[in-house]
Structures are given as structure tokens and as C-alpha cells.
Amino acid sequence: MAQTPIKPTNAATNAATNTTGPSASGVNNALLYAVAWKKTAAEYRALYYQGFNIARIHVQNALDKxxxxxxxxxxxxxxxxxIVNLLDYWSLLINQNKDYFDDAEWDKLIPENKITASPGSTEFLKFCADNKVEVxxxxxxxxxxxTYEYALGHLKHLGFPYADTSHLTVLQDTSNKEKRQDEIMKSFNVVVFLxxxxxxxRRKYYIKNNIDARIKAMEADRDQYGVNYILFPNPTDxxxxxxxxxxxEPLPTNANRELMKKAASKPY
Ligand SMILES: [Mg+2]
Known part of the structure; x- marks a missing residue:
């Protein structure tokens, strides 16, 4: 998966624990709303354009100064x-009647280059490269x-600039990006993070088992969003x-489905 290297394989667990998961018809799959939104909503795509438009304004301002x-x-x-989307993965899960992330299925698709450039990413990255703003x-x-070969292949497949070993860092053993981010900031003025x-x-937002603490950590930096930090929407993972x-990447267990219900009914 993109976010963490935790690799419990939940494919086998699906069958054994799928007693309150999707019915045979799959019309009650808990992923349906989020996946349908990603696949069909113009709003989802517009949020990418919005993010890259904001990023471009900041890059232009930095160039001017x-x-x-x-x-x-x-x-x-x-x-x-x-910058890349693999949206058909989610439809594949739906069609297999799975309601939780399945690492094995994700890993099968990665070598196939089934990714697409997210809306506006190609143009934004080209704008950076045209102005010698390194990516x-x-x-x-x-x-x-x-892993590294596949990731570099994705950048090249989509024609993104700076697709080389000095510009691509792939973290296999950790999702902590801070060390590499700090190294880059020593040599470059980083205009925006996307x-x-x-x-x-920043790593300080990696807070497990505490919804309120994570929200609080974000609120403390509310002025950074849309300024240094450009955030794109992701309701599935x-x-x-x-x-x-x-x-x-939780397992598809009944206990986890209860936890999701609890989260969804949490007072705001
Ligand atoms: Mg991501």
C-alpha cells in the first residue's frame, strides 16, 4: 500500500471473518460511497485542480522573490x-466483495502501470520543471x-520531470518521511509539500488510536494548509x-467494522 509498509495479508482473513461484511450482492459494501465519490464526483477531480492551482501560485510567488x-x-x-491515482484498484475490491484494503491485490497492480496522473499534476510538475524548480x-x-524500480517506472510512464534516482526516495521500511524531507530542506527552499x-x-501527525489528538495536532498548524502544505482528498485510505x-491497513474483521461504525457516529 502507499501509506505504510505494514503487510498483514488480509486476503485469507476475508473469507474467515466476513460475517458482517458485504452481502453476496455487495450493495452494502462499506466502501461504496467513498469509492463512488473517487470514481465519479466532479468535486473530487476539482479538488486536485484546486490544490495544484494553489501550489502554482505559491511557486510563482517564490520565483518572483x-x-x-x-x-x-x-x-x-x-x-x-x-500525483498518481490507481482508482481501478478500488473497483476491483468492490467487484471481489471486499470492504477493506487488500495489500496483495494492490501489489499485483503496481507493476502493471495501471496508474493515471491525478488531475492537474502533469501540468503543475511541468510548470515547476520549466522554471527550474526541482521536484x-x-x-x-x-x-x-x-519496489524502487516500479516507483521510478511510474514516474517515467507518466512523463513526470526529474524522474531519476536523485529525486525519488522510496521508503520501504517506514512511512516516516521526515529525515528525507529535512535533507532536502538543507539544500533547497521547499516552496510547498504536497x-x-x-x-x-510532518511526522508529528502520525498518531494512532487517538482521533482527537490527531485533529488537535492538525489544528495547531491550521495556518500552514493551502500555504506550505497542499492537501488532496482521500476517503478510502x-x-x-x-x-x-x-x-x-486493518483486517476485515467484525470488530473493525464495529470500530468504523463507532467512528462514524462519534459526536463532532
Ligand atoms: Mg499518498
Whole structure:
């Protein structure tokens, strides 16, 4: 999966524990709303354009202010659900009557280059490259020994700029991106960070089993959003699930389905 290297395989567990999951027809699959929104809502796509338009304004402002002798400009971006989308994965889960992330299915699709550029990402990244604003890709992925090759292949497949080993970092053993982000910031003035997960900005947001604490950590930085941090929507996966379940890729168990219901009925 994109977000964490935790790899419990839940394919086998699905059958054994799927007593309150999707019915045979699948019309009660808990993923349906989120996946239908990702696949069909114009609003979902518009939020990408909005994010990249805002990012572009900040990059242009930084270019206008940039003087000789200043650190060179750069942007740092996550990959999955930020600049690349693999939306057919979610329909595949629905068609297999699964209501939780399935790592094995995800890993099967990664080598097939079934990704698409998220709306507006190609144009934004080209704008950066045309203005010599370097693009650094920092992603957490784990598909075994070919993980890096697949990730670099995705960047090249989509024609993204700076698709090379000095600009792509793939973290296989951790989802903590901060060390690499700090290294980049030593040499570059990073104009914006782009991601679909607060962890794409700073590690302090990685808070498990505590929904309120995670929200509070974000609220403390509310002025950063749309300024240094450009956030894209993701209602199907990410560390927001770890605040509910304690992990980002929970197993499809009845207990976990109860936890989701509890989260959905939590007073706002
Ligand atoms: Mg992501």
C-alpha cells in the first residue's frame, strides 16, 4: 500500500471473518460511497485542480522573490493519491466483495502501470520543471525488491520531470518521511509539500488510536494548509484510519467494522 509498509495479508482473513461484511450482492459494501465519490464526483477531480492551482501560485510567488545567491527552489511531493491515482484498484475490491484494503491485490497492480496522473499534476510538475524548480518525490511503498524500480517506472510512464534516482526516495521500511524531507530542506527552499496524508507534511501527525489528538495536532498548524502544505482528498485510505483502528491497513474483521461504525457516529 502507499501509506505504510505494514503487510498483514488480509486476503485469507476475508473469507474467515466476513460475517458482517458485504452481502453476496455487495450493495452494502462499506466502501461504496467513498469509492463512488473517487470514481465519479466532479468535486473530487476539482479538488486536485484546486490544490495544484494553489501550489502554482505559491511557486510563482517564490520565483518572483527569488534572488541570486538564494537557495534553489524545490517542491516535495508524495506519489499515491497525490500525483498518481490507481482508482481501478478500488473497483476491483468492490467487484471481489471486499470492504477493506487488500495489500496483495494492490501489489499485483503496481507493476502493471495501471496508474493515471491525478488531475492537474502533469501540468503543475511541468510548470515547476520549466522554471527550474526541482521536484522531489518521497513515497512509502513496499512491493519487495522491485519496489524502487516500479516507483521510478511510474514516474517515467507518466512523463513526470526529474524522474531519476536523485529525486525519488522510496521508503520501504517506514512511512516516516521526515529525515528525507529535512535533507532536502538543507539544500533547497521547499516552496510547498504536497500529499493526501498529513504524514506527507510532518511526522508529528502520525498518531494512532487517538482521533482527537490527531485533529488537535492538525489544528495547531491550521495556518500552514493551502500555504506550505497542499492537501488532496482521500476517503478510502491513509493514516486517518490508524487514528480509528491503530493501523492503516486493518483486517476485515467484525470488530473493525464495529470500530468504523463507532467512528462514524462519534459526536463532532
Ligand atoms: Mg499518498
Amino acid at each position: 527569488h534572488k541570486a545567491g538564494d537557495k534553489p527552489l524545490a517542491i516535495v511531493t508524495d506519489m499515491d493519491d497525490t 522531489f518525490y518521497v513515497t512509502s511503498r513496499d512491493q519487495g525488491e522491485k 500529499g493526501d496524508n498529513l504524514n506527507d507534511f 491513509g493514516h486517518w484510519l490508524a487514528a480509528i483502528y491503530g493501523e492503516s
